[in-house]
Amino acid sequence: MDFQQGLITTIHHYGIYQDSLKELRSSLKKRPTSLLIPCIFSEFKRPALTLIKDVLLELEGLDRLVIALSANSESEVKQADNFFSELPYPVHIQWTDSPAVIELLKAHEKNGLSVYGKPGKGWAVWQGIGIASVTSDVIALFDADIRTFSPSYPARMLSPLLNGSDGVSYVKAFYSRISLDTNALQGRATRLFVGPLLNALEKIFGTLPYLQYLQAFRYPLAGEFAFSKSLAMNLRIPCDWGLEMGLLSEVYRHVSTTRIAQVDLGIFDHKHKDIGDKPNQGLQKMCSEIFASILRGLMEHEGKTLIGPQLSTLEVLYKRLGEDRVKQFGVDSLINHLPYNRHEEELAVQKFASLLKPAMNDFMSSPSSEQLPSWSKVLDRENRLQEDLAIAGKI
Template sequence: MDFQQGLITTIHQYGVTEDSLDLLRQGLRRKPTALLIPCLFEEFKRPALSLTKNVLQKLEGLNELIIALSAKSANEVSEAKRFFSDMPFPVHVQWTNGPAVIELLKSQEKNGLDLLGTPGKGWAVWQGIGIATRKSEVVGLFDADIKTFGLSYPVRMLQPLLDPSNGISYVKAFYSRLSQQTNALQGRATRLFVGPLLTSLEQIYGQGPFLKYLQAFRYPLAGEFAFTKDLGMNLRIPCDWGLEIGLLSEVYRNVRISRIAQVDLGVFDHKHKEIGKSQKEGLQKMCTEILSSVLRGLMEHQAETLTDSQLSTLEVLYKRVGQDRVKQFGLDSAVNNIPYDRHEEELSVQKFTKLLRPSIIQFLKSPVTQQLPCWARVLSCESNMQDDLVNAGLDLSLL
């Protein structure tokens, strides 16, 4: 790994010493810390979540583990609670789509708040933040499907936030996406879509502040991040696949760049998404929503929007940059003796190119999207909402 620094403070993994669990435990004693895992019940049937559980059992002193669970029945919620019953710290299983939760959130329509959102990770993250910030000063988030989860993940993610002298409010992960089965490169949405897209937009608009900020992150779509309570309370949460870019936009809006860090977690693998047969499926749908999130951020932070001629330019630029990246990743793979299917990568770039025009036209017709309001706003309407949400998430009596 290199030692370069840039706009965003980068915490490298030099491999000189092992990450210190003792130092993390000391930090956990200084600052109450929660971990949040948004989760579908189906993850309890896969080995990745068991691996995560076994690793987290070593984090004595953790203030709370919150499982933001989407489940079909009270029995599934009970099974999830049993799964985590032997942890050495409190665990709260939040039934995010439970009847009592739906009823509670729907009741806030009286205050003009739309809290129901679109079921998915964003909605689960929003609920989890509300619960975690009741008692904890630092919150870390990990997905439930990480196949390579190791102790270094929470150690490295949380440490920058546990010492106030660091002045850090937000930490974003980056890593090498490699398949455990084949060792092949993964992360096509980042490598072949977001990277070329940002490079192309920079050629159109120049290096504006928000674009420069997004390009400073080595893995802008990483779903693993950590933050302080005061930041978490002021984040609006997107409800689609633009969650990660949307959150980076919210962080940009709320804190100075000097208070942001990114940390290398090494090799990383989780479930892979197929590219999809149409623009409404798989990675194509995901990238459509990511594109909207990027364009919305440019509107908010740089007052930039695409004209018809710029859209045509973007199509040409993106395809050229994407094809160049395919060649670069091919050489990178060859020297590292890992498999690389150049034809499939080229096909991905072709499909991503074709979604640009219809996606952008649709976005420009309706650029405003639903975002769940920040918790600071919610509590200004209902001061007990966090506790009410916790109780509703535990209530199985309505079934």
């Protein structure tokens, strides 16, 4: 890895020093910290979550583990509770779609508080933040399907926040997405869509501060991030596949770039999403919603939107830049002896390019996103909702 710095602080993985769990345990005792894992019950049948649990057994001093669980029955929730029962700190299984939670949040909807979101990761993250922030000053989020999870992941993600003298409020992961099964490059949405899309938008609009900010992140779609309680409580949470980009927009709104860091986690693998046969499936649906999130951020932060011929220009530019990326990743894979299917990568770029116009039209018909309100706003209206939600989510 290089040693370059940019707009936001980059914490490299030089491989010289082994991340110390002893140091992490000591730091955890100084500042209450929660880990948040949004999860669907089917993850309990896969080996990744067992690996994660085995690592978490070593994190003595953690204030709390919050599992934001989507489950179909009390039996599944009890199985999840039993799965984590041996951890040496409190574990809160929040049944995010339990009848009691749905009843509670719908009741508040009738009172004008928009907290009943679309079921999914965003809704789970929002509930998890509400639960974790009751007792913790630092919250880190990890997905439940990480096949390469190791002690260095929480150690490297949390350390910049636990060392309060650096003033860091938000930490984002970046990594090399490589399949454990095939050794091939993964992360097509980041490599072949977001990267060339941001380059194309920069060619159209110029070096806007918001675009420079997004391009400063080496893996903007990483689902692993950590933040201080004060920041977490003020973030609106998107409810679609634009979650990660939408959260970056929220962070940009609330904190200076000097208080943001990105951390190299090394080799990383988790579940892979198919590209999908139709625009409303798989990675195609995901990328359409990511595009909408980026467009919304340009409106909010720069007062910019694509007009008329600019959309056709974007389509042409994106496709050319995407094809350039395919060539670059082909050379990268060749020298590193990684398998690479250039034809499939080029087909992915073509499918992504064909999404831009219909996605733009859909966005313009309804530019406001479905977002859950920040917890600071919620608590201004209903100061007991965190406690009530925790009770409703338990069995």
